[in-house]
Every structure is written in structure tokens, then in C-alpha cells.
Amino acid sequence: xxxxxxxxxxxxxxxxxxxxxxxxxxxxxxxxxxxxxxxxxxxxxxxxxxxxxxxxxxxxxxxxxxxxxxxxxxxxxxxxxxxxxxxxxxxxxxxxxxxxxxxxxxxxxxxxxxxxxxxxxxxxxxxxxxxxxxxxxxxxxxxxxxxxxxxxxxxxxxxxxxxxxxxxxxxxxxxxxxxxxxxxxxxxxxxxxxxxxxxxxxxxxxxxxxxxxxxxxxxxxxxxxxxxxxxxxxxxxxxxxxxxxxxxxxxxxxxxxxxxxxxxxxxxxxxxxxxxxxxxxxxxxxxxxxxxxxxxxxxxxxxxxxxxxxxxxxxxxxxxxxxxxxxxxxxxx
Amino acid sequence: xxxxxxxxxxxxxxxxxxxxxxxxxxxxxxxxxxxxxxxxxxxxxxxxxxxxxxxxxxxxxxxxxxxxxxxxxxxxxxxxxxxxxxxxxxxxxxxxxxxxxxxxxxxxxxxxxxxxxxxxxxxxxxxxxxxxxxxxxxxxxxxxxxxxxxxxxxxxxxxxxxxxxxxxxxxxxxxxxxxxxxxxxxxxxxxxxxxxxxxxxxxxxxxxxxxxxxxxxxxxxxxxxxxxxxxxxxxxxxxxxxxxxxxxxxxxxxxxxxxxxxxxxxxxxxxxxxxxxxxxxxxxxxxxxxxxxxxxxxxxxxxxxxxxxxxxxxxxxxxxxxxxxxxxxxxxx
DNA sequence: ATAAATTGCTTAAACGTTAAAGCAAAATTA
DNA sequence: TAATTTTGCTTTAACGTTTAAGCAATTTAT
Numbered sequence: 001x002x003x004x005x006x007x008x009x010x011x012x013x014x015x016x017x018x019x020x021x022x023x024x025x026x027x028x029x030x031x032x033x034x035x036x037x038x039x040x041x042x043x044x045x046x047x048x049x050x051x052x053x054x055x056x057x058x059x060x061x062x063x064x065x066x067x068x069x070x071x072x073x074x075x076x077x078x079x080x081x082x083x084x085x086x087x088x089x090x091x092x093x094x095x096x097x098x099x100x101x102x103x104x105x106x107x108x109x110x111x112x113x114x115x116x117x118x119x120x121x122x123x124x125x126x127x128x129x130x131x132x133x134x135x136x137x138x139x140x141x142x143x144x145x146x147x148x149x150x151x152x153x154x155x156x157x158x159x160x161x162x163x164x165x166x167x168x169x170x171x172x173x174x175x176x177x178x179x180x181x182x183x184x185x186x187x188x189x190x191x192x193x194x195x196x197x198x199x200x201x202x203x204x205x206x207x208x209x210x211x212x213x214x215x216x217x218x219x220x221x222x223x224x225x226x227x228x229x230x231x232x233x234x235x236x237x238x239x240x241x242x243x244x245x246x247x248x249x250x251x252x253x254x255x256x257x258x259x260x261x262x263x264x265x266x267x268x269x270x271x272x273x274x275x276x277x278x279x280x281x282x283x284x285x286x287x288x289x290x291x292x293x294x295x296x297x298x299x300x301x302x303x304x305x306x307x308x309x310x311x312x313x314x315x316x317x318x319x320x321x322x323x324x325x326x327x328x329x330x331x332x333x
Numbered sequence: 334x335x336x337x338x339x340x341x342x343x344x345x346x347x348x349x350x351x352x353x354x355x356x357x358x359x360x361x362x363x364x365x366x367x368x369x370x371x372x373x374x375x376x377x378x379x380x381x382x383x384x385x386x387x388x389x390x391x392x393x394x395x396x397x398x399x400x401x402x403x404x405x406x407x408x409x410x411x412x413x414x415x416x417x418x419x420x421x422x423x424x425x426x427x428x429x430x431x432x433x434x435x436x437x438x439x440x441x442x443x444x445x446x447x448x449x450x451x452x453x454x455x456x457x458x459x460x461x462x463x464x465x466x467x468x469x470x471x472x473x474x475x476x477x478x479x480x481x482x483x484x485x486x487x488x489x490x491x492x493x494x495x496x497x498x499x500x501x502x503x504x505x506x507x508x509x510x511x512x513x514x515x516x517x518x519x520x521x522x523x524x525x526x527x528x529x530x531x532x533x534x535x536x537x538x539x540x541x542x543x544x545x546x547x548x549x550x551x552x553x554x555x556x557x558x559x560x561x562x563x564x565x566x567x568x569x570x571x572x573x574x575x576x577x578x579x580x581x582x583x584x585x586x587x588x589x590x591x592x593x594x595x596x597x598x599x600x601x602x603x604x605x606x607x608x609x610x611x612x613x614x615x616x617x618x619x620x621x622x623x624x625x626x627x628x629x630x631x632x633x634x635x636x637x638x639x640x641x642x643x644x645x646x647x648x649x650x651x652x653x654x655x656x657x658x659x660x661x662x663x664x665x666x
Numbered sequence: 667a668t669a670a671a672t673t674g675c676t677t678a679a680a681c682g683t684t685a686a687a688g689c690a691a692a693a694t695t696a
Numbered sequence: 697t698a699a700t701t702t703t704g705c706t707t708t709a710a711c712g713t714t715t716a717a718g719c720a721a722t723t724t725a726t
Contacts, residue, residue, distance in 0.1 A: 018707080036705080055681085055682050056453060061391050089409065100401075122389045340713085341714095353713095368675085393713095395713045
């Protein structure tokens with residue numbers, strides 16, 4: 001049998017006082033409780049001696065607050081999200097909050113399941129990387145007045161708190177940079193998705209070309225479905241290089257980059273000599289070979305810290321103000 | 334204001350019955366509660382209509398069970414552990430358990446902090462990847478009769494539940510395999526650590542050499558400290574290749590492999606032609622280039638599922654039996 | 667026909683915490 | 697000196713759930 005932890009009452013009995021008094025001291029509210037100085041001291045000592053730990057359930061029940069938040073990402077085993085999780089967890093822990101993570105697998109039904117599961121655990125709020133087509137779930141949260149913040153992605157037609165990279169700007173700047181360098185004909189490989197982060201990256205590409213008086217050739221815009229097979233990407237790259245005669249390719253996500261680089265390698269092309277590569281996000285393979293790839297680095301830490309700050313503010317002060325924060329991405333070279 | 338969720342009492346009032354009755358039905362214990370068939374039906378309907386969700390705090394307070402477990406890993410942003418987390422989370426969720434993750438950063442004090450933090454959240458038990466020198470923390474858990482399972486690593490001098498790969502056997506088999514293939518002189522790069530998984534991998538190497546009548550040359554055993562700089566590994570590899578004249582190198586962890594491959598690449602060596610590589614665990618770089626590397630693949634899924642099964646058994650039945658499970662690793666080629 | 671068992675429900679208490687209300691005794695004010 | 701305020705505490709109730717105990721009314725057994 002696991003031994004029972006000490007309760008307020010245990011301390012109270014030990015000192016022959018009421019539990020209320022102990023409660024005030026434990027919560028550092030002795031002023032409010034008008035607890036005598038000596039008594040406060042005694043209580044503190046006894047609490048330490050008996051190794052008192054507040055009972056989280058009793059507190060939660062009484063206060064209707066769990067001091068825990070739900071984090072919903074696409075897949076926690078994906079390094080990008082694992083990184084986010086780490087930062088958010090550390091930040092939460094500093095504020096004595098606990099994080100419970102769930103993976104949506106980019107499927108709205110799964111996201112809903114996870115939301116419900118975490119709600120049933122009485123989390124105080126959510127940080128959510130929303131999946132495509134999860135507008136309904138988000139609207140439900142809004143209707144229920146559940147505190148939450150979207151990260152990494154948002155929906156143009158839903159007004160709610162969000163924090164992310166300015167994908168349009170990052171993309172625009174990166175593409176412009178490459179054009180300035182030398183690229184005259186750039187292809188892009190992106191996801192066939194309604195998610196605004198993907199759309200903005202594409203928009204940035206298109207605008208940058210236009211503003212630099214380059215023709216936007218629909219042939220050079222390759223859209224890949226999620227869960228495509230790797231061969232699709234190989235075909236895209238091959239077609240861009242051979243038929244499209246591009247001198248550079250922009251891969252708009254980490255996964256696309258990884259598979260794209262593989263295709264380029266398999267096609268026997270030399271990066272920088274034969275072709276320039278622009279990549280959203282960093283990955284291990286780029287680092288490993290010091291590939292001369294221009295990367296857009298997202299400020300993950302800032303994003304996570306800001307989103308958690310917004311969420312805590314929502315939970316603790318519940319102001320009606322909606323904030324949509326966008327941070328600038330950085331170019332790696 | 335977030336709207337209040339419906340309680341047992343709400344349902345009870347709606348039907349003009351007592352909360353007790355509703356409780357029995359909600360928990361599918363109508364037999365025990367001797368609830369009439371029709372009433373049970375009515376209650377179920379009303380519960381559904383009002384979208385009743387049990388209050389987790391009240392339950393926890395009453396039952397002294399949170400249906401949540403703590404998972405302590407070295408670093409959740411490390412893909413190996415992120416993978417584990419994903420599997421454990423899915424498995425836990427199936428059983429209506431919640432997982433709270435903490436990173437120890439391979440430091441015993443940090444591990445203790447995380448343990449305390451999670452304990453204060455009333456988790457029912459732990460799955461722990463223990464850091465080096467955390468024996469005291471583990472002994473405290475034992476003394477407190479806290480349910481827990483160690484994964485990936487254990488301490489030879491502490492008797493407690495554990496689940497991991499049979500590191501000795503996996504290492505022994507892999508090294509033997511390479512010897513059988515052609516390797517006559519194998520170097521090993523491992524961590525300078527007391528953790529039994531590392532020690533066992535080294536033991537496996539030594540035993541395999543001995544049993545194949547090869548000399549164990551201390552010069553060929555390179556021990557790296559945690560948080561070494563990458564240059565150390567480069568030096569080790571270089572020394573093995575140039576002074577040691579090895580024809581193969583065994584990297585005993587994922588990280589070592591990654592840095593080792595880089596060194597080999599930088600030294601201009603061709604894997605398989607100039608040197609054979611044996612690696613514990615898989616990594617993205619190996620996959621990317623289809624490097625002809627012999628890998629020991631750990632059965633992560635089995636390990637995670639077993640550890641969670643053992644933990645649940647401990648929590649729900651608390652049998653005195655201690656189990657130390659080891660699964661066989663697989664060779665990739 | 668009567669005692670015993672079963673059915674269908676209720677009441678009360680408890681889990682550990684917090685918050686409001688209350689109550690003497692001591693200190694301050696007029 | 698008497699009225700008022702402050703100090704240092706206690707009591708009570710509540711959060712939502714579960715469990716033991718209890719109590720009629722009905723059914724079954726003898």
C-alpha cells in the first residue's frame with residue numbers, strides 16, 4: 001500500500017489548530033487570514049517536516065482550475081513538434097503548470113477525440129496546432145469559451161488567438177533573396193492544403209516573383225497531397241529540373257525538403273552548382289552535410305513562449321482581446 | 334465565463350432522483366446499485382443529452398487515483414524519446430490514462446525535480462528512463478511504494494521493474510555478425526557511463542571478440558563523455574582508422590553514430606568499401622543515403638507496450654512480483 | 667400465512683481544500 | 697470608560713463524486 005500523503009488536517013491536528021489556518025499559511029495568504037506571526041512560523045515548519053504536498057484534486061475541485069494545459073500537435077514524434085513540446089513544457093513547468101500532449105495525426109476527427117479526452121481531464125486551456133478542416137472543432141471551443149491559442153497555423157475565417165511565423169513575409173523575403181542572388185527560374189514544391197501557413201508560403205513565392213518581374217509559371221508550382229508516396233516528390237523534382245528547366249527549387253516544409261533532397265541526390269545533381277535549394281525549416285540531413293541550402297528558420301522558441309503567455313493571460317485574466325501574433329522568420333545564409 | 338459542465342446532481346435533479354443512482358449507472362454498475370432497468374435507461378439518455386462528463390477532480394479526490402502517469406525521459410525533443418512518448422501516449426489513451434511528460438536532461442537533480450512535480454500532480458505511477466547516478470531517487474520511489482517501471486536502462490544493484498532491449502545480447506550478436514562477415518579488427522565508440530545499457534553494449538562487444546578468438550585491444554575502445562564536443566568523436570574515429578587500423582567501427586548510440594558518420598565522411602572514407610559500420614539504433618541520415626550500415630534496431634514499440642502493461646498492472650493490482658523484461662534487438666542487414 | 671430475501675431507491679458521510687461568516691479577546695479610539 | 701476596531705482564531709459549508717448504511721415495498725421461500 002502506498003502511504004498516504006500528509007494533508008492540511010494532519011498539520012492542523014499536529015498543532016491543535018484548524019485546517020483553515022494552515023491553508024492560509026500554505027498559500028502565503030496569512031495577511032488575509034490574519035494568522036499570527038508565530039503560528040505561521042510553526043505551521044510552515046511542521047508542513048516542511050511532514051513534507052506536505054497540496055492535494056491537486058482537492059484544489060482543483062475547489063478552485064475549478066487544474067493548472068494544466070493541453071497541447072495538441074500533429075504528431076509528437078515529429079521533431080518539429082517534439083521541439084515545441086519541450087519548450088512549452090519547460091515554460092509551463094516554470095509557472096507550475098502541467099502539459100498534457102495529444103497527437104491529431106492531421107485528422108480532424110482525431111483532433112476532436114483528443115480535445116474531448118483532454119477536456120475531460122479538466123485542462124484549463126489548449127495550445128493547438130490545428131489540422132486541416134478542423135474549423136468546426138475550433139468554433140466549438142470558441143462557443144464554449146474555452147481558453148485556447150492556435151500555433152503554427154490559423155484559419156482566415158475564424159477570429160481567435162494565434163501565434164506563428166509570418167509565413168508570407170518569410171517566404172517572400174527568402175524567394176526575393178534567391179532571386180537577388182541569381183535565380184531566374186524557381187520551382188516550388190508545396191502541399192496541396194487549405195492550411196493558411198502553406199497558402200501563405202505559396203503566396204509569398206508568387207508575390208516575390210511578380211515583384212521581381214519574373215513570370216509565375218503554373219507548371220513550376222507542384223502541389224503534393226499529404227501521405228503522398230515519396231515517388232510523387234521524385235517525379236515533381238525531376239519534372240521541374242528536366243522539363244521546367246528551373247535553376248532553383250523551394251521546398252515549403254521540412255518533410256518535403258528531406259524527400260526533395262533525396263530526389264536531387266538520386267538525380268545526381270549538385271546543390272549550389274547545378275541547382276539552388278530553398279527550404280522552410282531546418283533538418284538533420286542539411287546539418288549533417290552542411291548542404292549549401294538557404295533555409296527559413298522559424299523562431300520556435302519565441303512562438304512557443306508567446307503562445308503560452310497569451311494562454312496564461314486568457315486563463316488567469318480572461319480578457320476579451322484577441323491577439324494574432326506573427327514573428328519574422330530568419331534566413332540561414 | 335466558461336460555462337459550467339453538467340454534474341451528476343444536474344442529471345439527478347432533472348429526473349427527480351438521487352445522485353447516487355446516477356453515479357451507479359454512469360459507472361456501469363447498475364447491478365451493484367440495484368438500479369431499475371427503466372431508470373437506468375432514462376439516466377443514460379439524460380446523461381447523453383446533457384453531455385455529461387465526469388469531473389476528474391472529484392473522482393480523483395474520492396478514488397485516490399488520477400488515471401494519469403508520469404513519463405520521465407532524458408529529453409523529449411530527442412527523436413528516440415519522442416517516439417517512445419508517442420507510443421506510450423497512444424497506449425495510455427486507449428486505457429483512458431493520461432500521460433504527463435518531463436525531461437531530466439540526464440541530470441539526477443533535474444530528474445528529482447520532475448519526479449516531485451509530477452508526484453504533486455498525483456500521477457498514479459511512473460515510466461522512467463533513469464539518468465546516471467539517480468539511484469537515490471529510484472530508491473526513494475521504492476520506499477514510498479510508488480508504482481514505477483524503468484525503461485531503456487536499469488541499475489544492477491536495484492531490484493525493481495524494468496523493460497528494455499537485451500543490450501548485451503544485441504551487441505554480442507551484432508558484433509559476431511560483423512566478424513562472421515569479414516571484420517578482423519573492430520573499434521568501438523561508446524559513452525563513458527555507468528548506465529547499464531552502455532556497459533552491456535560494451536560487454537557484448539568484448540565477449541563477441543573473445544569468443545571469436547580475436548584480441549580485445551583497449552586502444553580500440555573509445556569512451557566519450559556526455560556533452561563532449563564533436564571534435565572528440567572525430568579524433569576517436571581518426572585514431573581508430575589511422576593508428577588502430579580497424580576495419581570496422583561500432584557506435585553504441587544514435588548520437589554517436591550520427592557524429593561518427595560525419596567524421597567518416599569528413600575523412601573521405603567510403604562505408605562498406607573502406608570500413609564497416611555497426612550502429613545501435615536507426616537515424617534519419619542512415620535512411621536518407623541508404624548507408625550500408627549494420628544497425629541494431631530496438632523493439633521500441635514492444636518495450637513501451639510492455640512497460641505500460643507492467644505499470645498498469647502495478648497500479649491496478651499492485652502485485653509484489655518484480656519483472657525484468659528484456660526484448661531481443663534486431664539486425665537490419 | 668408469515669418470515670426472509672430481494673428490489674429500488676435514499677440519506678449521510680467522506681475525500682482535501684478553500685471561503686465566508688462568526689466570535690471572543692485584545693488593542694485602539696473618542 | 698465605553699464604544700469601536702483589530703487580531704487570532706474557529707466553524708460551517710461547499711466543490712462533485714463514491715460508498716456504506718438504511719428503509720420501504722415487493723417478491724420468494726417455508
